[in-house]
Amino acid sequence: MQFTKMHGLGNDYVYVDCVRQKPPADPAALARAVSDRHFGIGSDGLILICPSEKADARMRMFNADGSESEMCGNGVRCVAKFVHDRGIATKPRLKIETGRGVLTLDLEVRAGKAERVRVNMGEPILESAKIPTTLPGAPPVNAKLVCAAPTPWEVTCVSMGNPHAVIYCDDVAKVELEQVGPKLEHAPEFPRRINVHFVQVHSPNEVTMRTWERGSGVTLACGTGACSVCVAGVLTHRTGRKLLAHLPGGDLELEWSETDNCVYMTGPATEVFTGEWPTA
Numbered sequence: 001m002q003f004t005k006m007h008g009l010g011n012d013y014v015y016v017d018c019v020r021q022k023p024p025a026d027p028a029a030l031a032r033a034v035s036d037r038h039f040g041i042g043s044d045g046l047i048l049i050c051p052s053e054k055a056d057a058r059m060r061m062f063n064a065d066g067s068e069s070e071m072c073g074n075g076v077r078c079v080a081k082f083v084h085d086r087g088i089a090t091k092p093r094l095k096i097e098t099g100r101g102v103l104t105l106d107l108e109v110r111a112g113k114a115e116r117v118r119v120n121m122g123e124p125i126l127e128s129a130k131i132p133t134t135l136p137g138a139p140p141v142n143a144k145l146v147c148a149a150p151t152p153w154e155v156t157c158v159s160m161g162n163p164h165a166v167i168y169c170d171d172v173a174k175v176e177l178e179q180v181g182p183k184l185e186h187a188p189e190f191p192r193r194i195n196v197h198f199v200q201v202h203s204p205n206e207v208t209m210r211t212w213e214r215g216s217g218v219t220l221a222c223g224t225g226a227c228s229v230c231v232a233g234v235l236t237h238r239t240g241r242k243l244l245a246h247l248p249g250g251d252l253e254l255e256w257s258e259t260d261n262c263v264y265m266t267g268p269a270t271e272v273f274t275g276e277w278p279t280a
């Protein structure tokens, strides 16, 4: 099986072209195997690029633990780059089908290769979100966790197709993500688990964020997460509709448009290498 390793700001996935080759029989097991950073290729998960009847391609995304997610913002930019650069569809505006519907992506192409992609990530889903809500029963695991005290945690929940919990704090560098992340991911309030983002606001249009992803743990960036941070900032009157988000792997530009209520995300998409994964 041919694969391509790609990343958006260090949020890295193994991409498999299922337009031109047979899809894997058990994608969940394959996701766990390829994602392993010691015994596999090493990635935050697996993304299948499949044929679509409604769009130029369809994306299916699996976390490192094999669970399937509805959406992946950094992933969908890379899918667009792959679809364009490999000639599956060479237009500068592509449509990609995802678990949250068909998204439109605009590619910045240089020397025949897509380098940056602007994605219309659709409207945030807020009906079930209690904004802000509190999470009882999740005490800080470390008394020195300054930004997490006092409990209960105040979280803002936003869905971009997949679920996100946004928590504001004074210093994201102090958050013990490996300890707090899994507690919040598995909190009883979130029966389908959740992606968790700690956010430090610098100004109404600039934040720094760190992410614990459902099913994958700490990642260097999360596109849908950054979109949810943009929306949460407006809902809680902390930031404006245009936002520059600094993530460990780099920056994303975000805008929650007043015109169409959609969130627009712009960022890079990078190919690292291709290879062959042995199949039985």
Ligand SMILES: N[C@H](CCC[C@H](N)C(=O)O)C(=O)O
Pocket (backbone or CB within 6 Å): 011, 063, 068, 069, 070, 071, 072, 073, 074, 075, 162, 163, 195, 213, 214, 215, 216, 219, 221, 222, 223, 224, 225
């Ligand atoms: N890194 C992805 C999100 C993955 C979300 C996944 N961990 C989930 O279970 O929803 C992004 O760039 O949007």
